[in-house]
Amino acid sequence: MTVLHDTTLQPGTPGPSAPLRPWVLDDRGHVDLERTGTPDHFAVLGLPRRLGLDTDHLDVTFRSLVRGLHPDRFAVHGPAAVARAQWHTSLVNDAYRTLRNFDRRVAYVLELAGDLREERYQPPAELLVHVFELNEAIDAMQDARDEGDAEAAAQAERDVREATATIRESRAEVTARLVAAAADWDAAQAASEQAGAELPALAQARTALRAGLGHARYLDNLLTRLDFSATQ
Amino acid sequence: MAYSDKVLDHYNNPRNVGSLPKSDPTVGTGVVGAPECGDVMKLQIKVNAAGVIEDARFKTFGCGSAIASSSLATEWVKGKTVEEAANLRNTDIVQELNLPPIKIHCSVLAEDAIRAALADYKAKQKA
Amino acid sequence: MRIHIAASSPAPKSDTRATVGIDLGTTNSLVAFVGEDGTPHVISGPDGPLVPSVIAFGKDGELECVGCPANARLCEYPDRTIYSVKRMMGRGAEEVVAELGMLPYQVHRSAGSSAVRIEVCGRRFTPPELSAFVLRELKHRAEVALGKPVERAVITVPAYFNDAQRQATKDAGRLAGLEVLRIVNEPTAAALAYGLDKRPQGRIAVYDFGGGTFDVSILQLHAGLTEVLSTGGDTHLGGDDIDQLMVATIASQLADAGIDVRGQLELVQRLRQAAIALKIALSDADKASVQVDLRPLRQEPLQLEWQRADLEQLIAPIVERTLAPCRQALRDAGLQPSDIDEVVMVGGSTRIPLVRQRVQDLFGRPPHVEIDPDQVVALGAALQADIMTTGRRDMLLLDVTPLSLGIETVGGVVSKIIQRxxxxxxxxxxEFTTSVDNQTGVVLHVLQGERELVADCRSLARFIIPVAPMPAGLPRVAVTFLIDANGILHVTGRDVRSGTEKTIEVKPSYGLCDEEVVRMLTEAFDHAETDIARRQFIDARSEAQQVIHATEVALAGSARALIDDDEIDEINGELASLRASLATEHAEPVRAALARLNQATLHLAEVALAGALNAAVQNPAVEEALSHGPDPAASKPHHGPRLS
Known part of the structure; x- marks a missing residue:
């Protein structure tokens, strides 16, 4: 059993000596999942578990890690070294992909907490009706196009464009709410870490995050469909 | 790992797609959503004088499993009384469609939609 | 003659094994290599840089030729001349028939899997075996040009290739005796070749419209790191479709005139070649004409005359079909067309002016067309080979998987585990468990694709995870799915309770299992003798070239004055005979001539060495070279034939 500690990365030097992050490796050089569990994305990148993070710093960390660990660096060192590099790089890639995007980062933090029924988000009826009606409007626009009814299609397109603007505004509001909830969560998480136990504020922050993310998902689905129908 | 033709059929040829007049006092409408994936589902029932659901329609913007679940739900409630329909459980849909764990919320959505439609109908009767 | 003097330019110690970059194309293939100067070059053969991806067999089903000579036989022997193998790689028999339409040769399902087998004169081949013939030709070409064995390669594939297609390409490399260091996506390779990685940062769109496939990739550059943000494409869309459309149009015009070419394989091939000629001519000219021999259906030849506008009208829908994946790739990368700093064109079909115009319209900037679109991918592959083997370039390619990976769950629904x-x-x-008591295995079905139902996705493989018989739900097996840097899936299992690794038997749905590859390699030993002979010749020639060079240097130097004319004549005679022996392409005559030249130059070598020793007093570099004795690489016996 070896615990490898972070050393300075030296990009551009292919070879098995490329440094590794502090993961627990077994004697064969595999990450010991039994010890580390599925490695936590924050831990893989050497970051504290916080939602507010400096994405520039994240980019730099990712690039330097991947430069040292990527299997292409080990191509001439035999299949075992390549296999190990594949596995390590996949962990770095997965962590980066998840944490680089704010929404995905929030979803990941919620996933770590588990599916908690009492924190579940129930979308308000008005939102659902609104989303439903907009979906029907997109359908109507596509039908009008399919039937070659230029006038109806133009009218429908105007309606859809207006609706898109409104949805984008709502999405921006939801993002602002999520950012505020993320700051609350970070504070609660820091306090919980210090207290050595989960504080009630953490669950409150999570509930707010779940609500924001749930709301955002409806708007995003709709925006994807609106964008797609606009380019058709 | 074969899956039943019935499932495929509900995926490929969903039944009862469409809508009923919303303002009709004998029509109950439910619009529900699944926050897991952002799907939305509208389900409507038309109840006759004897309290039997004589027609049901749905429209779902979402994944195939949500569409299949709502298609199956409308098939089931037709011909049932309002009371019988209230007993429908999402687990029945899960079993019938063989839904995998990640798609169970789709069946929950269908159950929620029926409840919402029934509640809307009852509210209209009281009014 | 062995004179190893570190004169003015000591020869850099070169690796005894070369690593090349190969663009294994639908229509043409190329091999490229990065020279000592660090720049990539495409290796040309007698017919130029392109090796048509065409394989010709004899009446008995024995391989006759590959490349240009095979291409020339397409019309004459359509039933035993194979082309467009790339479109069959990693695919099922039904798909191949559906996509390629009527084929002049028979297509079979292979026993026990859906993979396709092509029957040629009673012999059946898998697509990787057929591709291996093309790869062997490229390998040979590189070995002849570089004068050393080539055992490793980077091979490119369309970015949109799925796991089975990538695996099939890797298998083909293995069957051709090449260790495939990396499968690289064609658009990514093209971006490397343009040297755009030298930009400190920026975003690039690569539009790759080749013979059989269309690909688009959006890349982000950051100080030597080339990160693919998104990729999209259509594996069923290429220049071939344009050719087919043209042939169909011509055929229907002929049908109107009462000439039915259907079923006339040779005639259809002639029409196809005429269509290609027209298409190529219309990229430069506004109108073009070509004659087609219609015999035996009609005595007088058909005169075809097309305007560029005719072609553009005909192919406009095909060009439009390439733009949707471009928009999707932009959306996936979260970018607008205006966010793109450079657009790179790859593939022969991007020579068509309409294609360039539509791409320019979409991205709002003229695309890069400076590098020959047929060569750019091979050049990039060579650069990647150089990056991976020399360590002299601080560059790294980070690619993405084009398709989501999922597993079948109860109910025939796909549960995605890795997103595209x-x-x-x-x-x-x-983690998986059992559903009935004493179950001894869990069956897993792995798929690739974006759709929700198993039936709509690409089946990759089925695995059985063995479990010890226990009450239902008790076993816990963790299965790790890893898509490697080549885009190829690896599966490992682990018993969570005991912590022991599980062997998982992988049965690819459309590929070759390991046993099959091993069997094919064994079969390839039938051809091993010729391979050994070729290797021996290459080694001998390499040595001959060194000796010829050394002799010429010695003759041009001060030693010349100390040797009498008869000796010089003899040396010149042996030099000529050694040069002539190279033309035999056999090792023995070269070795014999080499021995005679060495004998004839013994005196010259002594004199030259004495002169060099004197000079060494004034030249520390020489002193050092001599103090290490003769270069062991030059005196050691030639490395014996190796089969890999």
């Missing part, structure tokens, strides 16, 4: 456009290597670990 994830950077690779990417991994996911899922």
């Amino acid at each position: 456009n994830s950077s690779i290597p990417a991994s996911a670990t899922e």
